[in-house]
Amino acid sequence: MSSSSPTVRTALRSPRLLRTEVLAGLVVALALIPEAISFSIIAGVDPRVGLFASFTMAVTISFLGGRPAMISAATGAVALVIAPVMREHGYDHLIATVLLGGIIQLVLAAVGVARLMRFVPRSVMIGFVNALATLIFQAQLTHLVDVPWAVYPMVAVGIAVIVGLPRVSAVVPAPLVAIVALTAFTLFAAVQVPDVGDEGRLPDSLPSWFVPDVPWDLDTLRTIAPYALAMAVVGLLESLLTASLVDDLTDTPSDKTREGLGQGAANVVTAFFGGMGGCAMIGQTMINVKVSGARTRISTFLAGVFLLLLVVGLGDVVALIPMAALVAVMVMVSVATFDWHSVRPSTLRRMPRSETAVMLVTVAVTVLSHNLAIGVVVGVLTAMTLFARRVAHVTRTHRELVEDEHGRATAVYRVTGELFFASSNDLATQFAYADDPDRVVVDLSQAHVWDASTVATLDAITAKYAARGTEVSVTGLDGHSAERHDRLTGQLSGH
Numbered sequence: 001m002s003s004s005s006p007t008v009r010t011a012l013r014s015p016r017l018l019r020t021e022v023l024a025g026l027v028v029a030l031a032l033i034p035e036a037i038s039f040s041i042i043a044g045v046d047p048r049v050g051l052f053a054s055f056t057m058a059v060t061i062s063f064l065g066g067r068p069a070m071i072s073a074a075t076g077a078v079a080l081v082i083a084p085v086m087r088e089h090g091y092d093h094l095i096a097t098v099l100l101g102g103i104i105q106l107v108l109a110a111v112g113v114a115r116l117m118r119f120v121p122r123s124v125m126i127g128f129v130n131a132l133a134t135l136i137f138q139a140q141l142t143h144l145v146d147v148p149w150a151v152y153p154m155v156a157v158g159i160a161v162i163v164g165l166p167r168v169s170a171v172v173p174a175p176l177v178a179i180v181a182l183t184a185f186t187l188f189a190a191v192q193v194p195d196v197g198d199e200g201r202l203p204d205s206l207p208s209w210f211v212p213d214v215p216w217d218l219d220t221l222r223t224i225a226p227y228a229l230a231m232a233v234v235g236l237l238e239s240l241l242t243a244s245l246v247d248d249l250t251d252t253p254s255d256k257t258r259e260g261l262g263q264g265a266a267n268v269v270t271a272f273f274g275g276m277g278g279c280a281m282i283g284q285t286m287i288n289v290k291v292s293g294a295r296t297r298i299s300t301f302l303a304g305v306f307l308l309l310l311v312v313g314l315g316d317v318v319a320l321i322p323m324a325a326l327v328a329v330m331v332m333v334s335v336a337t338f339d340w341h342s343v344r345p346s347t348l349r350r351m352p353r354s355e356t357a358v359m360l361v362t363v364a365v366t367v368l369s370h371n372l373a374i375g376v377v378v379g380v381l382t383a384m385t386l387f388a389r390r391v392a393h394v395t396r397t398h399r400e401l402v403e404d405e406h407g408r409a410t411a412v413y414r415v416t417g418e419l420f421f422a423s424s425n426d427l428a429t430q431f432a433y434a435d436d437p438d439r440v441v442v443d444l445s446q447a448h449v450w451d452a453s454t455v456a457t458l459d460a461i462t463a464k465y466a467a468r469g470t471e472v473s474v475t476g477l478d479g480h481s482a483e484r485h486d487r488l489t490g491q492l493s494g495h
Contacts, residue, residue: 005068005252005295012298019171024292025302027176027329028284032058032073032307033318034326035284037200042079043276044086045094047200050074051311052207053275058304060266062297066258067243069250069294071284071303072266077238077372078278081231085224093224095212098277100221100228102267105236109260117240117256123355124379126342127362128241131375133338134367136283140327140334143194150191151324154182158328162291173292175329182325196326197319202311210274232264234373235279239263241376242280246289283330286337354386392422395447397430401437409437416446421453428457428464438470445476455488 011017032054040050054073061072082101086094144151158178165174186193196202214220243254267277288294288303310318341347348356361382366375395417403409413431417423431440442461449455458474465472477485 005250008296008298011296017296018298020293021296021298022302023173023176024288024294024299026306027173027179027292028071028288028299028303029306029310030176030179030318030321031284031287031326031329032071032281032303033202033311033321034196034199034323035076035281036074036307037196039074039076039079040276041200042076043083043094045091045276048203048207049091049274049276050079051203051307052273053270053278055304055308056207056270056273056275057266057278058300058307060269061262062301062304064258064262064265065297065300066255066260066262067246067280068254068297069285069289069299070239070242070246070259070280071288071300072239072263072278072280073284073304074276074278075235075238075281076370077234078231079276080371081234082227082276085227089223092212092214093220094276095210095271095274096214096220097224097228097231098267098275099212099271100224101231101235101277102264102269102271104228104232105264105267106261107264108232108236109257109264112257113236114240114256114260117244120241120244120376120380121355121358121383123358124362124376124383125241125244126339127359127379128366128372128376129245129337129339130342130359131363131366132282132372133334134363135370135372136330136337137334138367140330143323143327148191148193151193151322151327154185154191154193154322154324155328155331158182158325159332162328162332170293175287175291175332178328179321179325182328183321186322187320194323195319196321196323198323202315202319204312204315206308206312207273207275210272212271231277234371235263235267235277236260237373237376238282239280241372242282242285245282246285249289250295282337283333286333287329290336291333354383354390358383358386388420388422391418391420392426395419395423395427397427399432408439410439410441411436412441412443414443414446418450419444419447419454419457420450424451424454424457427454428461431461431464433464433468433470436465436470440465440470440472442472442474443476444474444481445478447476447481448478449481449484451484452488455485458485459489 006017011021036050036054037047040047057072057074065072082094082097085097161178161181162174165177185191239259240256243256243259247254263279270277288299342359358379362375362379365378366372369375398414400412401409402412419427462472
């Protein structure tokens with residue numbers, strides 16, 4: 001992989017690179033159409049609401065986003081979050097929710113929420129990717145049930161084209177060839193199979209400026225705020241994880257704060273054009289980056305433009321595309337997205353069990369909830385819990401008796417490890433209170449005090465010894481530990 005991606009200027013000057021970007025945008029646009037329609041159905045809105053949202057999201061993020069070549073559009077995750085608003089309060093409240101969600105994303109990005117991405121462990125990222133691949137594949141199964149028999153060989157041919165064509169020629173993206181070839185076959189052979197037109201009615205006009213007709217008061221804010229906050233968090237999490245994934249695929253960095261700001265701005269713009277909002281789409285991003293080889297903002301911009309041109313200007317033609325062709329594309333996207341190396345027996349044998357457990361928990365929760373954000377949050381919490389449990393057992397206490405020149409005995413406890421709520425809870429049980437002499441030293445020169453729980457434990461140890469008339473001194477604290485101990489000791493009990 002290259003250590004740097006071509007710029008927009010470089011791509012515009014190179015016919016080869018420009019062709020790659022243009023064709024990639026076209027393939028993504030074709031794949032976006034049925035997904036945007038299905039997400040509109042999930043949200044309970046007209047298909048044009050999802051299609052227009054995909055157009056405005058893609059075009060806006062192509063200018064404002066921090067990760068070139070990433071695709072943002074209407075998504076299932078956002079549709080699930082905002083669907084109750086549409087169901088209970090109507091379309092205008094839905095758009096107001098999208099508007100507020102975009103504003104919240106702008107605020108979160110401005111205060112540096114993107115920096116929290118470094119707390120997402122690699123095992124959670126792998127689980128996130130594998131869960132996504134599973135969900136993409138599952139979504140295709142609905143198009144393979146109770147359908148004419150011709151759908152199955154058509155899907156098989158589409159997959160064969162996508163797998164085999166790149167070995168012969170990479171001039172035109174294989175998914176585009178598969179879509180065109182299968183569409184031509186259904187037309188000339190007059191084969192009756194489900195097509196894009198069966199998914200929902202395509203719009204016949206351009207999106208227009210829209211301001212939601214809602215009371216701009218506290219009651220409305222209380223109604224939409226919980227959904228807007230959930231949408232903002234889910235959208236940012238999915239977008240930042242997708243950006244990190246593309247960073248790894250292309251070996252290039254991206255500006256996560258700018259990406260967060262771009263997502264917020266894109267949702268605000270989308271709301272004012274009556275769209276249902278959205279975030280980064282990993283499936284379409286994989287089509288763009290991994291399958292089609294796009295690397296610049298041109299492909300993202302053109303995906304939005306082509307989408308609008310196709311559904312408004314060529315809606316009758318697009319409606320004829322067989323779903324079998326798009327199913328074949330998305331099945332291969334799921335195969336390409338899945339991290340097969342992570343589930344090899346040799347990898348599983350070498351990987352720590354806790355890492356494998358975190359990955360499996362992330363996959364299981366995501367697949368069961370159909371919500372990538374919930375899966376990632378549970379995965380991170382699982383990783384934190386297992387890490388705390390593992391670190392808690394690293395702490396050791398060693399006791400020795402020493403005598404001074406006068407023969408006076410002192411019990412010295414040398415504590416080694418990181419002391420925090422998980423490890424310090426057992427610390428109080430590692431002292432021989434009844435057997436120790438009247439002087440005790442707790443040596444923390446090989447330890448570090450991280451929290452108030454540890455200071456409270458040290459206070460409890462001191463109190464137990466004091467009740468027996470034993471003098472205790474805590475020594476060896478480093479700068480931060482000493483500052484924390486001095487500030488909190490004696491202040492953590494109400495007695």
